[in-house]
Amino acid sequence: MFAEFKHTLRRMRGQMIGWGIGLTLYGLLMVSLYDSIVGIEGFQELIASYPPELMAFFGDADFMAITTPKGYVGLYYFEYMTIIIGIFAVAACASLLVGHEEKGILDLVMAHPISRTALFWGRLLGYVAATAVILLVGYLSWYIPSGSSGLDLSWIELLRPFLPLFAQLLLFGTLALLFSMVLPSGRIAGMITGGLLVANYLLLGLSNLNESLKSFVEFTPLYYYQGGDAIVELNWGWLAGLLAVSAIFALLAWWRFQRRDIRVGGEGGWRLPSLPFHRRAGAGREA
Amino acid sequence: MSEQIALMTQGLTKSYGRVRALRGVDLEVRRGEIFGFLGPNGAGKTTTIRCLLDLIRPDGGTVRVLGVNPQSDPVTVRARTGYLPGELQLEPNMTVESALRYFIDLRGNKVDWGFVRQLVQRLDLDFTRPIKNLSHGNKQKIGIVQALMHHPELLLLDEPTLGLDPLMQQEVYRLLREAQADGATVFFSSHIIGEVETLAERVAILRRGVIVQEAEPSQLTSMAIRRVWVRFKEVVDPTPLDRVEGITLLSKSNGISAHLQVEGEMDGLIKALAAFPVSDFEIERPSLEEIFLAYYEAGDKEAG
Numbered sequence: 001m002f003a004e005f006k007h008t009l010r011r012m013r014g015q016m017i018g019w020g021i022g023l024t025l026y027g028l029l030m031v032s033l034y035d036s037i038v039g040i041e042g043f044q045e046l047i048a049s050y051p052p053e054l055m056a057f058f059g060d061a062d063f064m065a066i067t068t069p070k071g072y073v074g075l076y077y078f079e080y081m082t083i084i085i086g087i088f089a090v091a092a093c094a095s096l097l098v099g100h101e102e103k104g105i106l107d108l109v110m111a112h113p114i115s116r117t118a119l120f121w122g123r124l125l126g127y128v129a130a131t132a133v134i135l136l137v138g139y140l141s142w143y144i145p146s147g148s149s150g151l152d153l154s155w156i157e158l159l160r161p162f163l164p165l166f167a168q169l170l171l172f173g174t175l176a177l178l179f180s181m182v183l184p185s186g187r188i189a190g191m192i193t194g195g196l197l198v199a200n201y202l203l204l205g206l207s208n209l210n211e212s213l214k215s216f217v218e219f220t221p222l223y224y225y226q227g228g229d230a231i232v233e234l235n236w237g238w239l240a241g242l243l244a245v246s247a248i249f250a251l252l253a254w255w256r257f258q259r260r261d262i263r264v265g266g267e268g269g270w271r272l273p274s275l276p277f278h279r280r281a282g283a284g285r286e287a
Numbered sequence: 288m289s290e291q292i293a294l295m296t297q298g299l300t301k302s303y304g305r306v307r308a309l310r311g312v313d314l315e316v317r318r319g320e321i322f323g324f325l326g327p328n329g330a331g332k333t334t335t336i337r338c339l340l341d342l343i344r345p346d347g348g349t350v351r352v353l354g355v356n357p358q359s360d361p362v363t364v365r366a367r368t369g370y371l372p373g374e375l376q377l378e379p380n381m382t383v384e385s386a387l388r389y390f391i392d393l394r395g396n397k398v399d400w401g402f403v404r405q406l407v408q409r410l411d412l413d414f415t416r417p418i419k420n421l422s423h424g425n426k427q428k429i430g431i432v433q434a435l436m437h438h439p440e441l442l443l444l445d446e447p448t449l450g451l452d453p454l455m456q457q458e459v460y461r462l463l464r465e466a467q468a469d470g471a472t473v474f475f476s477s478h479i480i481g482e483v484e485t486l487a488e489r490v491a492i493l494r495r496g497v498i499v500q501e502a503e504p505s506q507l508t509s510m511a512i513r514r515v516w517v518r519f520k521e522v523v524d525p526t527p528l529d530r531v532e533g534i535t536l537l538s539k540s541n542g543i544s545a546h547l548q549v550e551g552e553m554d555g556l557i558k559a560l561a562a563f564p565v566s567d568f569e570i571e572r573p574s575l576e577e578i579f580l581a582y583y584e585a586g587d588k589e590a591g
Contacts (some may be wrong), residue, residue, distance in 0.1 A: 003392040011378070102377035108430070111340050112393035113366035180402060261343040264333075 001118040001126075008126025012092065019088055020137040025143025028077050033150045038067045057205040069151045073142065074228015078161045081138075082168045082225060084196045089131060093173035094190030096123050097257065098180040104264050120254050124142050124177070131169050135162050153231065161230035167242035171221050172197050174249035181256035197222075221245070290504075292351070293318045293472035294339065299348035301334050301496075308334045310496035311348070314394055316474050316489075321467055323487030324476040331496040332476035335375045336443050340370055353441055362543050366394070369434035373445035373476070375426055379419035383429055390433045397406055400435050406432045409458060422523045423450040431459060435466060442466060444475040448482060515547045517560065518567035 011109065037043065050109060065071030097120065100106040143158050172193060179189035200222045207213035217223045224238040239284075292315055299312040309331045316322045326332050337343045339352050341361035350378050350451040377386055387407075391398045407414060410428040418426065427450045434442060438588055442463070447455040461471050463486065483490050484504050491501040500507065514537070517525070522542035529536035533555050535548040549556050553570075560568070 003389075003395075007389055007392070100378075104372070104374050105378060107337075107342060107372045108370070108375065108377070108433075109393065110342055111365055111368070111370035111372070112390060113362045113395070114393050115362050259344075261338075262373070264337075 001122040004114065004119055005121025005126045008123045008128055012130040015088060016133050019134045023138040024141040026133050027138060028145055031142060031145040031149050031151055034072055034149050038150065053209055056208040069153050070228055070231045078165060080185065081165055082222060083201055085169055086172050089169040089173040090176045090190050090193045090197060092127055094174040094180045094193060095186045096127055096177055098186035101263055102186060106262055107264050109264055110162040116258050124250060127173060135166055157231050160234045161228055163234060164226045164230055164239055167239055168221060168225050170246040171242050173251065174246045178249045178253040181253045291318050291577055293353060295351045297349040299338060299350060299483040300346045301338060302346055308496055310326055312498055314491060314498065316472060319467065320488045321473040321486055323483035324491040324493060325475065327478055330493045332493055333445055336445050336476060339443060340365060367437035367440045369441045371430045371447055373412060377418045377426055377429060382415055382417050384414040386418060387433060394437055403432060403436045406435060411529060421525045421542050424452065427451055435462060438469065440471060442471055442473045446477055447475050477526050513523045514571040515549055515556065516544065516569040517547065517565060518544045520564040523563055525580040528559055531555050557574050580586035
């Protein structure tokens with residue numbers, strides 16, 4: 001398992017470097033802009049002139065709090081990082097095993113003395129570690145320069161909101177992995193999971209405008225995403241719940257991987273798992 | 288299962304949805320032999336090999352590899368086996384060396400790097416080259432190195448010389464014979480008849496998911512249909528030969544020679560020719576290719 005974990009990390013180093021550079025530049029830029037934004041004359045009046053619907057979309061956020069460190073970091077980072085880094089999570093997990101399977105690479109890897117369980121968990125842990133590294137870079141890009149700005153947040157205050165973000169990335173990542181195990185291709189799994197992530201984000205915003213949606217969004221993962229609010233206090237119950245759902249998705253994906261054929265190009269169709277009536281209909285036909 | 292059997296399948300079946308890829312494959316490969324698995328594309332060769340490694344699960348039948356059921360203990364089977372897939376794909380961003388080190392890592396670092404270097408040199412590979420810059424043949428060489436590097440007890444090779452030039456093909460044959468001399472069993476699939484004829488001690492012919500013939504290559508050729516040229520000392524009517532069981536008169540040249548097709552034993556023909564003034568007699572031994580085609584043509588007629 002360790003060999004596969006190590007190899008997955010090595011394979012993801014390009015993504016880690018790319019996302020790390022992007023998040024570092026963004027963090028440095030936003031920290032350096034904090035003092036200027038807070039100091040803009042009439043900034044609060046500008047915020048107050050925004051349409052109330054726009055403000056409501058972002059979760060009844062107190063836009064006037066944008067001039068506080070918590071409000072600033074929450075709105076300019078954690079509000080939409082689930083979507084931004086979520087792209088990495090969904091893309092990485094949808095192809096974690098199936099990507100190599102579709103390219104025919106997994107065939108040879110699995111001919112080595114490694115069990116399906118070790119391969120699966122080795123790769124998933126590799127993804128978890130890569131995500132942790134990306135978020136750590138994101139954290140440091142805010143924390144290190146914050147000392148020289150008015151963004152007065154302690155290391156633990158800044159660390160707290162990264163935990164729910166990490167949990168969300170695990171949840172959508174493992175969901176993409178599960179879909180990749182049951183859907184005809186990794187691309188479809190990625191598209192569906194990505195679509196669900198964006199739809200959840202929009203639905204959550206719309207539920208702030210339309211009360212009737214509230215009862216529905218309670219069943220969606222992003223409802224339990226604290227964002228910048230976690231700077232003040234972390235909801236451990238929500239965090240544990242998100243991690244538990246991620247674990248269930250991962251276990252279901254592992255269970256499915258244990259039982260499926262490893263496909264190579266040209267060998268059978270890329271179809272949904274066979275249903276009993278499919279088997280009956282197929283009986284008797286030759287290759 | 289006998290200790291002498293390296294690989295055994297009984298009634299192996301596998302379907303992909305509506306397509307029946309294997310319809311009851313029965314195979315027995317003895318330890319230490321080189322066994323050729325012959326068949327055209329789509330006959331089920333790759334599916335059979337992938338069932339042996341638990342990459343795919345058969346719908347029915349029994350499989351034993353080195354005495355182990357690959358479905359209940361795939362890791363043991365794979366540890367003792369070297370595999371070369373038919374459509375070898377490698378991660379393009381790795382170099383030859385990093386790819387081989389990764390495979391060694393997957394084998395728990397139980398590989399002698401000196402032997403890997405030796406294989407790489409013999410196959411004229413460059414450790415430092417990125418895989419994305421390699422030709423198909425050079426990628427195939429990496430596949431051969433990783434299959435051989437841990438001195439496996441059993442080699443499962445799906446089209447081992449695909450994309451290799453003739454010189455490299457010969458080097459691969461030498462490597463396989465050396466592996467056999469060290470005690471390994473070699474089970475390889477191919478649709479190149481010459482390769483099977485050169486290398487295999489026994490051969491099985493697979494057609495539409497079933498074994499239609501299993502024998503030594505020399506046995507196959509002796510059992511097959513042969514063509515015979517007979518030259519006579521004087522003009523004769525060779526038509527009576529056509530009435531002998533197993534003999535077909537293909538052509539007669541002005542009564543001075545005849546071209547015959549003989550199925551099975553030659554005894555009937557020799558006895559029938561005793562009544563003719565024969566000056567010369569020539570038997571055309573069929574190549575394995577002709578036998579192979581005969582099986583397929585016969586099969587297609589049956590299917591039709």
